[in-house]
Amino acid sequence: MNTFYKIFCRAFQGAFKLAIPLLPYRDPLVLRRTRELAGVLREKGIDSVLVVTDKSLVALGKLRPLCAALKGEGIRITVYDGTVPNPTVSNAEAARRLYIARGCKGIIGFGGGSSIDCAKAVGARIAKPRQQIAKMRGILKIHKRIPYLAAVPTTAGTGSEVTLATVITDDATHRKFPINDFPLIPRCAVLDAENTRTLPKSLTATTGMDAMTHAVEAYIGRSTTRSTRSDATRAVELISSNLGRAYDNGDDMAAREAMMEGSFLAGRAFSKSYVGYCHAVAHTLGGEYNVPHGLANAVLLPYVLRAYGSSAHKKLKALAIAAGVAEENTEPSVAAEAFISRLEQMNAGMEIPKKLGGIRREDIPRLARFAAKEANPLYPVPKLMSARELERFYYDVME
Numbered sequence: 524m525n526t527f528y529k530i531f532c533r534a535f536q537g538a539f540k541l542a543i544p545l546l547p548y549r550d551p552l553v554l555r556r557t558r559e560l561a562g563v564l565r566e567k568g569i570d571s572v573l574v575v576t577d578k579s580l581v582a583l584g585k586l587r588p589l590c591a592a593l594k595g596e597g598i599r600i601t602v603y604d605g606t607v608p609n610p611t612v613s614n615a616e617a618a619r620r621l622y623i624a625r626g627c628k629g630i631i632g633f634g635g636g637s638s639i640d641c642a643k644a645v646g647a648r649i650a651k652p653r654q655q656i657a658k659m660r661g662i663l664k665i666h667k668r669i670p671y672l673a674a675v676p677t678t679a680g681t682g683s684e685v686t687l688a689t690v691i692t693d694d695a696t697h698r699k700f701p702i703n704d705f706p707l708i709p710r711c712a713v714l715d716a717e718n719t720r721t722l723p724k725s726l727t728a729t730t731g732m733d734a735m736t737h738a739v740e741a742y743i744g745r746s747t748t749r750s751t752r753s754d755a756t757r758a759v760e761l762i763s764s765n766l767g768r769a770y771d772n773g774d775d776m777a778a779r780e781a782m783m784e785g786s787f788l789a790g791r792a793f794s795k796s797y798v799g800y801c802h803a804v805a806h807t808l809g810g811e812y813n814v815p816h817g818l819a820n821a822v823l824l825p826y827v828l829r830a831y832g833s834s835a836h837k838k839l840k841a842l843a844i845a846a847g848v849a850e851e852n853t854e855p856s857v858a859a860e861a862f863i864s865r866l867e868q869m870n871a872g873m874e875i876p877k878k879l880g881g882i883r884r885e886d887i888p889r890l891a892r893f894a895a896k897e898a899n900p901l902y903p904v905p906k907l908m909s910a911r912e913l914e915r916f917y918y919d920v921m922e
């Protein structure tokens with residue numbers, strides 16, 4: 524990357540870092556039991572809610588405890604179960620029509636990141652009835668209060684229950700576009716590990732490594748604050764010592780609870796401190812080849828961290844200490860390598876591969892350009908890289 528563009532990127536990131544304390548971040552109210560949500564909604568005067576979810580969760584009976592609690596409070600329930608894995612504009616529009624037809628007053632996103640993201644888009648459309656979702660793309664386009672939104676995650680990974688972001692896919696072009704604004708931060712996050720108890724092993728693994736990637740990328744970037752550093756290191760500690768346990772034994776509820784907490788903290792950290800090139804590249808692999816987001820991150824992260832080289836050693840040392848694989852007196856380069864090896868061991872222990880199939884050589888320059896466009900100048904990565912330099916990561920992970 525040329526020097527002038529590097530200076531521009533760093534100045535741009537510096538301005539955003541200065542703005543962090545001025546921006547209207549707020550924390551959701553955190554509940555630990557799903558049934559408690561009904562009372563909170565009742566207190567807010569909400570007597571009719573739209574639950575945004577997907578068909579498989581309904582079929583598995585996962586909604587029953589929530590619905591029983593809502594009924595107990597006399598709250599009318601409307602379920603939209605059409606959310607697909609990469610939620611589309613038409614998903615959000617269909618859910619919005621239901622919300623209006625049934626006179627709902629609040630929204631519950633119940634599921635993985637997709638259902639929560641879809642619920643956020645519904646809220647945005649209710650707040651802005653005249654603006655199409657595609658026109659909300661980018662940052663700070665909502666700036667209006669949305670209906671009361673509660674998020675009930677059923678995976679421990681995306682952090683969507685605490686972030687200001689949603690990613691929606693255009694039905695026609697299949698392109699994903701992010702919408703980022705403060706009103707999209709859920710008012711309430713239900714961190715109830717019971718909702719993740721029967722999550723399949725592979726999803727426990729990949730969503731868990733997504734959370735790990737959020738924590739690591741937020742921590743090693745240059746726009747951290749005392750609170751995001753503390754959230755990220757605690758998340759690394761929790762995920763490093765509990766993800767393998769939750770994977771080996773899905774009924775280990777102490778491990779599941781720790782993962783819920785770790786995922787939430789990692790989400791809170793990256794909301795303010797951003798992610799890095801691992802996410803930028805992972806997003807292009809998701810958009811082009813439908814590689815699941817957590818899987819792409821899990822596979823890419825060790826390669827990306829090694830490529831940052833000495834620019835990330837000191838920070839990776841702090842994470843190595845949090846993960847219990849280095850001591851205060853360990854040489855930073857040695858500690859950084861110990862942490863990266865720890866990530867590789869975690870992947871290997873959960874049958875996450877080292878390579879991804881399906882990447883076509885001829886697509887790489889274009890995908891690297893998309894990744895660079897997403898990351899530069901916004902993401903405060905330890906070492907700046909141009910599109911040309913990002914191409915290496917596709918070669919690193921291609922089979």
Ligand SMILES: [Zn+2]
Pocket residue numbers: 681733734736737802816820
């Ligand atoms: Zn992610």
